[in-house]
Amino acid sequence: MNELEQKSANYRRKILKYIKLANAGHTGGDLSCIDIINVLYNRVMNISPYNFDKSDRDRYIQSKGHSVEALYVVLADCGFFPEHDLETMCRYQSHYVGHPTRQVYGIEHNTGALGHGLSVSVGMAIAGKMDALDYRVFCLLGDGELVEGSNWEAALAAAHYKLDNLIAIVDYNQLQITGRTRDVCRIDPVLDKFVTFGWAVDSVNGHDVAELTNVLLHGPLESNKPSLILARTIKGKGVSFMENDATWHHRVPTETEYALALQEIDNSTRMD
Amino acid sequence: MKFETGEPNLYVFAQTLLECARKDRDIIVVTSDSRGSGKLTPFGEEVPEQIVEVGIAEQNLVGIAAGLAACGKKVFAVSPASFLTARALEHIKNDVCYSNHPVKLVGISAGVSYGALGATHHSLHDVAALRAMDNIDIVVPADNFEARACVRAAVNHAKPLYIRFGKRPLPHINDQTAQYVIGKATILKDGQDVAFIATGETVHQALDAAYALESDGLTARVLSMHTLAPLDEKAILASARRCRVLITVEEHSVAGGLGEAVAALLLQNSIILPFAIVAIPNNYTTTGSQLEIFNHYGISAVGLKKTAQTLIKQVQRNVT
Numbered sequence: 001m002n003e004l005e006q007k008s009a010n011y012r013r014k015i016l017k018y019i020k021l022a023n024a025g026h027t028g029g030d031l032s033c034i035d036i037i038n039v040l041y042n043r044v045m046n047i048s049p050y051n052f053d054k055s056d057r058d059r060y061i062q063s064k065g066h067s068v069e070a071l072y073v074v075l076a077d078c079g080f081f082p083e084h085d086l087e088t089m090c091r092y093q094s095h096y097v098g099h100p101t102r103q104v105y106g107i108e109h110n111t112g113a114l115g116h117g118l119s120v121s122v123g124m125a126i127a128g129k130m131d132a133l134d135y136r137v138f139c140l141l142g143d144g145e146l147v148e149g150s151n152w153e154a155a156l157a158a159a160h161y162k163l164d165n166l167i168a169i170v171d172y173n174q175l176q177i178t179g180r181t182r183d184v185c186r187i188d189p190v191l192d193k194f195v196t197f198g199w200a201v202d203s204v205n206g207h208d209v210a211e212l213t214n215v216l217l218h219g220p221l222e223s224n225k226p227s228l229i230l231a232r233t234i235k236g237k238g239v240s241f242m243e244n245d246a247t248w249h250h251r252v253p254t255e256t257e258y259a260l261a262l263q264e265i266d267n268s269t270r271m272d
Numbered sequence: 273m274k275f276e277t278g279e280p281n282l283y284v285f286a287q288t289l290l291e292c293a294r295k296d297r298d299i300i301v302v303t304s305d306s307r308g309s310g311k312l313t314p315f316g317e318e319v320p321e322q323i324v325e326v327g328i329a330e331q332n333l334v335g336i337a338a339g340l341a342a343c344g345k346k347v348f349a350v351s352p353a354s355f356l357t358a359r360a361l362e363h364i365k366n367d368v369c370y371s372n373h374p375v376k377l378v379g380i381s382a383g384v385s386y387g388a389l390g391a392t393h394h395s396l397h398d399v400a401a402l403r404a405m406d407n408i409d410i411v412v413p414a415d416n417f418e419a420r421a422c423v424r425a426a427v428n429h430a431k432p433l434y435i436r437f438g439k440r441p442l443p444h445i446n447d448q449t450a451q452y453v454i455g456k457a458t459i460l461k462d463g464q465d466v467a468f469i470a471t472g473e474t475v476h477q478a479l480d481a482a483y484a485l486e487s488d489g490l491t492a493r494v495l496s497m498h499t500l501a502p503l504d505e506k507a508i509l510a511s512a513r514r515c516r517v518l519i520t521v522e523e524h525s526v527a528g529g530l531g532e533a534v535a536a537l538l539l540q541n542s543i544i545l546p547f548a549i550v551a552i553p554n555n556y557t558t559t560g561s562q563l564e565i566f567n568h569y570g571i572s573a574v575g576l577k578k579t580a581q582t583l584i585k586q587v588q589r590n591v592t
Contacts, residue, residue, distance in 0.1 A: 055344065102371060109342065110371040113362055119332045120367055123339020126324060130300075131343070150363070153332035160327075 001269055004209040007077070008038050009269045012238045013262060014073040014083075020258050022090040024098055028235040028248035030070040032206075033140060033171040036231055037062075037074045039212040040138055049079045052106060056133045059124050061109050063117020064142035064171060065099040066250070072096060072104070080106035115148025117141065118168060122158050125166040125226075136219060139168045144176030146187045152197070155226075159198030164220035167227045168199075171206065173235040177249045194228040206231030239264050273483045275443035275476065281419040282380055282437050286311035288423040289348060293319050299427060300324060300345045304333040310350040310380050330355045334363035334377070341373040346427055352386070353379025353395035353436055361401055368432045369407040375433075376426045382412075382436040383473065383523035384557065384565045396552050398436065400528025403501055408432040410501040411454060412472035415442045418498050421452035429454070438473045438523075440562055445476050446496070455499045457507040463491030466580045467515035469508060471497045471530050473562070474521040474550075474571050481576035490584060500530055508534055509541055517546040517583035521571060523562075526551040546583040550576060 001009070011034050019025030041047065045058040062071055069089070076083040081104065088094035095103040099112030109120050121139040128135050145151065158166050170190060178184050187193075191201045200221035204211045212231065221227040235249075236242030239261040253261055278284075293299040293315065301307075302324045307316050316323045324340070326333050330351050337349035349356070356379050357364065368375045379398060386393035402410055409431060413419040419437065426433055433454075445460055452458070460475070461482050468478035475496045482492035493511055497504065512518050518538070520531040531549030538547070550570055558568050566572055570579060 109338070109373075110366060113366050115331075116335055116363060116367055119335020119363070120339040120342070122332070123336035123341075124343050125339075126336065127340050127343030127345055130321070130345075150331040150335065153326070153329035154335065157326050157329070157332055157336065161324075 004038060004042060006269065007042060008035050008209065009265055011038060011070065011073045011077070012265050015069050016253065016258060016261055018073065018086045018089050019069055019252055021087060023252050024090045025069045025252065026066040026250045027252065028175070028242060028245070029064065029067040029142065029171070031237045031239065031242065032173045032233045032235045033064070033067050034070045035207045035209055036140060036169055036171065036212060037070050039209050039216060041074050041078050043213045044216045045138060046135065049106065055131070056135050058135050059108055059121070059137040061111065061117040061121045061137065061139045062100055063111055063114065063139055064145055065111030068098060068100050071100060075104070075106040114142065114145040115150040118151050118154035121166055121168070122154050122163060125158070125163040126161055128165050129161070129163070135165065137166050139166070141168055141170050143170055143172045143174060143187060143190070144181050144184065146170065146190065147185050155194065155197045155199065158226040162224040163226045164223050167216065167219055167229065169229045169231055171233050172230050173233040175235040175244065175246045177246065179246050191228070191230055198225060199228045200225040201228045201230065203230040203232065206233035207237055238268065275445055277441050278416040278444050280439045280441050281413055281416060282311045282439050284416045284419040285378065285423055285437055286315060288420045290315045290318060292424065292427050293322050296346065296427065297322065298344065298346045300340055300347050302326060302333055302337045302340070302347060302349045304328055304330050304351045306351045306380065309352060310378070312350065330360040331363050334360040334375070335367050337375045338367035338371060338373040341375045348376045348378050350378040350380060352393065353382035353398050354393050357395060357398035357401055364402070365405055369405050372407060372431070374429060374431050376429065377432070377434045379434060379436045381439050383438060384552070384562050385438040385440065387560050387562045387565045390559070391557060394557060396525040396557065399500055399524050399530070402434050403528060403533065408434055408501065409454060409499065410434045411499050412436045413498055414472055414475035414496045415445045417444065417446040417448055417450070418452060418496065422454065422498065425452070425454050436472060438562065440473065442473060443476050445479055455502050455504060457504040458496040458498065459493065460496055461492065461494040463493045464514060465490040465516050465584065466492035467511040467518045468492055468494045468521060468576065469497050469511060469518065469530065469534055470494065470521035471500060472523055474523050474566070477566060477572050478521045478576055480573035481580065484573050484577045485580055488581065490580070492580065497530060500533070503533055503537070505537055508537055509543070512538055512543045512545060516587050517580065519548045519550060519576065519579055519583065521550045521576065523571070524551055525554045527554045546586040548579050548583060550579055
């Protein structure tokens with residue numbers, strides 16, 4: 001297990017720890033997208049606590065704001081705030097709300113209502129082009145979220161303005177709170193839709209940190225086009241009894257489940 | 273009293289913004305196929321690099337505006353008020369207000385400016401919806417002077433702002449040398465019997481009514497309440513204490529607008545006086561031009577004079 005994979009395992013432990021402590025959180029989605037956020041902050045993006053006020057930093061917008069616990073543990077690890085702050089998560093008067101807010105250092109934009117992040121990312125990417133700054137804007141979307149029509153308004157504008165400094169990543173775990181995305185409201189084929197909208201697209205294993213690094217580090221996929229990376233993921237990834245089960249969308253593990261989950265994560269790191 | 277007629281506030285908005293944009297390259301206009309309606313075609317021709325067109329997509333308009341503002345741009349997001357503040361309301365709430373990106377939202381052809389086009393095009397809800405949101409100021413200019421002054425002030429306004437413009441030429445009712453400050457009401461005429469607290473394109477109707485009341489031997493104060501959030505509470509309370517009756521006037525639904533805000537303020541300060549809200553009733557709005565609709569609902573010199581006379585009679589009855 002390499003350093004990035006070790007980090008992912010550690011982040012998974014912390015996600016479960018703070019969800020358990022808060023008795024709230026989006027367990028399944030957090031475990032689905034944590035490898036993507038890990039790679040972005042630790043290998044790809046030019047964002048740190050030391051350059052967060054610089055206009056040429058990269059931008060990260062987490063449109064699927066409900067997976068905030070995954071973002072919090074990575075931001076803490078990167079030094080944006082002390083990790084023990086997360087002990088207050090979702091508690092009375094805590095800044096660590098159940099969706100991202102700019103009250104927390106390191107967060108660019110408040111999200112939580114779905115279908116907002118891509119438009120905001122388009123605005124940030126246009127600003128970068130206007131100012132001839134070479135930063136990139138990364139936007140993480142859920143697959144269930146793609147049914148929100150505002151995403152497609154943003155997708156049209158991104159292609160129209162040839163925003164090759166915009167990289168959208170879809171956490172494609174094919175589950176949402178009600179069940180399978182294809183049963184709730186079919187969004188497939190996602191890649192074909194974005195191609196038709198004028199985007200350059202690629203698809204990767206969303207848990208393979210090497211593959212993610214490779215596709216995200218060097219961009220865009222094509223010049224003069226926004227990039228869409230479909231990250232094939234597993235909701236609840238890393239804990240067998242949480243994987244591919246929509247009931248874990250925002251379920252909090254019991255004491256027994258928590259212990260079992262940690263044991264599974266520990267075992268997976270030892271096996272390597 | 274006769275006031276000289278000026279231009280529609282929309283023209284003044286577009287001209288003033290272009291003047292500012294020539295000197296400040298960070299000023300960006302975002303439009304949703306609305307540059308023509310917003311009189312921004314000359315802006316687009318002269319500074320094309322400072323206008324972003326998103327097509328007919330108001331949600332995206334607001335989201336993109338927030339993203340631009342987050343990167344330091346001074347963004348004016350311009351769209352018909354009805355669509356901007358209804359279709360894109362959640363984007364205003366989350367991407368602008370809650371995220372605290374200082375976008376200037378410009379609602380054009382507001383109120384019943386599109387009177388004959390029907391309720392789809394009316395914005396009689398916008399002030400109520402935005403007053404209930406945290407972190408946005410609301411400005412409704414009454415004439416060209418207020419429109420020009422508020423656009424200049426808006427450029428560097430540090431927090432989210434909503435400005436509402438109509439499309440009818442408006443009389444010059446302000447002293448052109450007056451001081452204009454967002455959040456501070458202007459006294460256009462003073463008096464002791466009737467207080468008219470009016471906003472936007474209804475202010476000159478209130479002013480006409482105030483002069484018409486002189487033939488009854490009554491004097492009226494007229495406040496231009498150009499800022500609806502934050503409300504100039506001091507000016508309202510002072511007017512209520514000075515005058516015998518108080519009338520609010522607005523081009524908005526009676527629900528949640530200036531009138532209800534003033535009523536709540538008066539009651540919370542234990543001030544009881546004969547009081548009327550003159551606004552658009554919260555039911556099917558009649559068809560016609562903006563002025564025809566105003567007349568229909570008593571937002572006219574004649575209608576407001578009558579309302580004032582009725583309230584004054586109440587005072588006289590209470591005395592006897």
